[in-house]
Amino acid sequence: MPKSNKQWAWRISFDVACLLIVGFSVLAFYLAGRPFERGFYCDNDSIRYPYHHGTISSTVLYSVGFALNMVAVSVARQSTPAAVAVPLLVFFTVGQPFERGFFCDDESIRFPLKPDTITNLACYAVAVTLTVIMMSIVEYFHCKHCHRQKTMEVCRLKVHPWFWAIYQMVGVFAFGAACSQLATDIGKYSIGRLRPHFIAVCRPDVLENGSCTDHTYITNFKCLGPDEKAIREARLSFPSGHASFSFYTMVYLALYLQARLTWRATKLLRPFLQFVCLMLCWYTALSRVSDYKHHPTDVLAGAVLGAIVAVLVAVFVSGMFKRRCAAADIAPVSRQNTVNNSEPLQPV
Incomplete structure (x- = not known):
C-alpha cells in the first residue's frame, strides 16, 4: 500500500475510533446512567407547571438534526436572504404562539399598556436605512482608492465596481438580518412568554369574575379583550425583536466600519461612529423595558442573539476582514490603464 494511502487509512481509523468512544459513552449514560436525586423547596414556583408532551420528539430531533446538517453542507454556498425570509413570512402570517398560562398573583404581567417609544416601523426603517447609507458611502471611497478598474463584467455587462460592492455587502447584511429575525421568531412562538x-x-375572565385567587396556576381561561392581534402579540415577549434586530444591525455596522473605513485623516471618526451605533441599539433595548413591552431578560436575550449573529455573519460570511487597504497604500495608476481595463473584478 502506498504511503499516502496508509496515512489516509490511519486518519480515518483514528477518526472512527474517536467517534465510537464518544458514541459508546453517550449510550452508556442512556442505558445505565442515574440522575442525582435532588430535593426541592416547598415554595419553588419553577417546578409547579403542568406536564405537557414534548413539542419535538427525540426521533424528530435526531432525524431532522442529522438530515438538516447534510442538506446544509450541500447547499450552503447557494444560500440567499430569500431562502431564510420564507419562514419569516410563514411565522408572521399563520404562526400561533404557545399559549402559556399564568399564576394568579404574578405581578410581572400586570403593568399598564403604553405606546411604543420606538415603533416597529421606526426600528426597522432607521436601522436598515442607516446601514445601507453608511455602506454606500464607505464602499464608494473604498472602490475609488482601492480598485484599479473603472468597470467590471457581471453577466457580460459592464458595471461600476461600486455597484457590485454594494450588492455584495448589502446582500450579506440582509442574509444575516433574516437569520437573526428567524431565530427571534422561533423563540417567540416556541416560548410564548407573556408580556x-x-x-x-x-x-x-378568571380575574374578572374573581375565581383566580392565591398562588394558582391558570391555563384554562378566556381573554375578554377586544383586540385579538394585541392579545396575540402579548404572548410574544421572549426574546425581544427590537433588541435582536437593533443589536444585529448596529453591531454589524460597527464591525463593518472597523474593517472597511480606512480613512487615516482622523483617529476618532471611526470609534465615534461605532459608539453612536452601539448607543442607538442600547437605547432601543432599554426603551422596551420602560414601555412595559418586555421583561429585562427578554431584552438581554434578544441583544445577545442579535450581537452573536452579527459577529458570525461579519467574520465568517461577509469576508470583510480578509482584505483591507487604505488610500496611502495604493500606488498611483495611469489614467489610460485605469480606463481601458475592464477585466472581471475579484470580490474584495
Whole structure:
C-alpha cells in the first residue's frame, strides 16, 4: 500500500475510533446512567407547571438534526436572504404562539399598556436605512482608492465596481438580518412568554369574575379583550425583536466600519461612529423595558442573539476582514490603464 494511502487509512481509523468512544459513552449514560436525586423547596414556583408532551420528539430531533446538517453542507454556498425570509413570512402570517398560562398573583404581567417609544416601523426603517447609507458611502471611497478598474463584467455587462460592492455587502447584511429575525421568531412562538402588559390587554375572565385567587396556576381561561392581534402579540415577549434586530444591525455596522473605513485623516471618526451605533441599539433595548413591552431578560436575550449573529455573519460570511487597504497604500495608476481595463473584478 502506498504511503499516502496508509496515512489516509490511519486518519480515518483514528477518526472512527474517536467517534465510537464518544458514541459508546453517550449510550452508556442512556442505558445505565442515574440522575442525582435532588430535593426541592416547598415554595419553588419553577417546578409547579403542568406536564405537557414534548413539542419535538427525540426521533424528530435526531432525524431532522442529522438530515438538516447534510442538506446544509450541500447547499450552503447557494444560500440567499430569500431562502431564510420564507419562514419569516410563514411565522408572521399563520404562526400561533404557545399559549402559556399564568399564576394568579404574578405581578410581572400586570403593568399598564403604553405606546411604543420606538415603533416597529421606526426600528426597522432607521436601522436598515442607516446601514445601507453608511455602506454606500464607505464602499464608494473604498472602490475609488482601492480598485484599479473603472468597470467590471457581471453577466457580460459592464458595471461600476461600486455597484457590485454594494450588492455584495448589502446582500450579506440582509442574509444575516433574516437569520437573526428567524431565530427571534422561533423563540417567540416556541416560548410564548407573556408580556408585562398581558393582563391589561387580555383581561382574563378568571380575574374578572374573581375565581383566580392565591398562588394558582391558570391555563384554562378566556381573554375578554377586544383586540385579538394585541392579545396575540402579548404572548410574544421572549426574546425581544427590537433588541435582536437593533443589536444585529448596529453591531454589524460597527464591525463593518472597523474593517472597511480606512480613512487615516482622523483617529476618532471611526470609534465615534461605532459608539453612536452601539448607543442607538442600547437605547432601543432599554426603551422596551420602560414601555412595559418586555421583561429585562427578554431584552438581554434578544441583544445577545442579535450581537452573536452579527459577529458570525461579519467574520465568517461577509469576508470583510480578509482584505483591507487604505488610500496611502495604493500606488498611483495611469489614467489610460485605469480606463481601458475592464477585466472581471475579484470580490474584495
